[in-house]
Amino acid sequence: MKKTSSSSGYRDPEVLVGLDLGTSKVTVVVAEREGPSGEAQIIGIGQAPSRGIRKGLIVNIDQTVKSLRHAIEDAENMVGLELTEATVSFSGSDVQSVKTRGMVSLGRAPRPVMQIDIERVIESAQANVSVPSGKMILHTIPVEYSLDGNSGIDDPLGMTAMRLDIELESVIVPVAMVQNVRNCVERARLDVSGLVIKPLASALGALTPEESVVGASVVDIGGGTCGVAVFMEGRPKHLAVVSVGGDHITNDVSTVLKIPINKAEEIKKEVDLFSEGTPDQPENLEFDHMGRNYSYSMSELTDIVQCRVEELFAVLIKNEISEAGVAMLPGGLVITGGGSKSAGIDHYLSRIMNTPVRVALPLDSGRMPPNRNGAEYTCAAGIIRYVLEQERDPFRFIDNSFDSFVSDSSIASPMGIGKIMNSAGRGGGRFSFVQSIINLFKELF
Ligand SMILES: Nc1ncnc2c1ncn2[C@@H]1O[C@H](COP(=O)(O)OP(=O)(O)OP(=O)(O)O)[C@@H](O)[C@H]1O
Ligand SMILES: [Mg+2]
DSSP, X not given: OOOOOOTTSOOOEEEEEEEEXXXXXXXXXXXXXXXXXXXXXXXXXXXEXXXXXXXXXXXXXXXXXXXXXXXXXXXXXXXXXXXXXXXXXXXXXXXXXXXXXXXXXXXXXXXXXXXXXXXXXXXXXXXXXXOOTTEEEEEXXXXXXXXXXXXXXXXXXXXXXXXXXXXXXXXEEEHHHHHHHHHHHHHTTOEEEEEEEHHHHHHHHHOOHHHHHHOXXXXXXXXXXXXXXXXXXTEEEEEEEESOOHHHHHHHHHHHHTOOHHHHHHHHHHSOOSSTTOTTSOSEEEEXXXXXXEEEEHHHHHHHHHHHHHIIIIXXXXXXXXXXXXXXXXXXXXXXXXXXXXXXXXXXXXXXXXXOEEEOOOTTGGGSOTTSOSGGGHHHHHHHHHHHHHHHOTTTSEEOTTTTTOOOTTOOSGGGHXXXXXXXXXXXXXXXXXXXXXXXXXXHO
């Protein structure tokens, strides 16, 4: 929802809304800022338990819509505003991150790079992406520019050269997955103003600028998934979703101890499952449940849980991190999400991954409501950072999601760039500058 400026010249604060479709909970984050270039301040976070989402994927539309409505109402009550649109983070197991290269010649004599050259080079790299049927490109992310063979150019605009090269990352997801997300959010009476894949939002919500530049990987340990993002030189080198999360640990505890899931969840949060062999750790885990007394060998339980986490990180997540093709990540491993709250998990992961590990709260946690500023809110808070980044530099993260569904020209991603790029990508033909001007006029009038 966006308020317009008044005749006195005073600009009402603008409201930005993010919606995180999690497996355990649905979160709605509301931020307010003064003017389009002002700092945004999170003013409220609504949430509701998530029903109808399994391993990050919508499996029941009605239940998901109900959860969304509860979370939206909760946020509206907190901020005293009626929300009308949101940028939505989502995921699922079938998320591919594909790299391609593109090149354009700037002419026989060196000249400054113009915006249209950047659009052309992005388009040329996009033309090399093969999108399987039933799938679509959700994000187009320029990873690295080179000028006359010199790599590591952060922003080529205005720099002089004869040739511009790009490495582009495309995040490909099933069309049906995106359509289900849109349907649910719209049925919960919010317009979708943008979509973002969860690991990208989590990384933006957790990584310090230094970590993002020197290189670090971020793992958001959620309920049903782990979002993986590898950043280097301030840009995402690889994004992935692994369909294993904290709930798998709960299931293991429940199976081993033969207790219901809710009791297993309680135990998982109370018992230190990772600091094996410390003097404080008892030999046996003893507790009462439904009138029965349980006693179980602590080391047997921690072995099972640690095996699960080792397999998750040392195999599945390590494979994804290596896909980034980055030799060194001096910023180490940054973990966030509800699963990162397990006592001792950082030291355990540091040992098995042989890298420094930091448990990250949202970068904005100091300005978020108390009790809703923990690691499980990093992704939601990151959505607001994503929106602001996208507005600051429309070529940083290009949202292609409107291409597949939108015929209504009034709906566009921030600054209309997503739509401009989409019109280039759709036919695979040349990007038309004239067409972009026509589109802009259509949007304005
Ligand atoms: N204090 C805690 N100790 C250990 N685990 C915890 C703690 N608090 C929450 N969790 C676990 O975190 C997980 C939920 O995390 P989170 O809220 O980030 O998930 P989500 O965003 O809803 O799911 P996803 O991102 O997978 O779709 C659950 O498995 C829960 O058991
Ligand atoms: Mg999550």
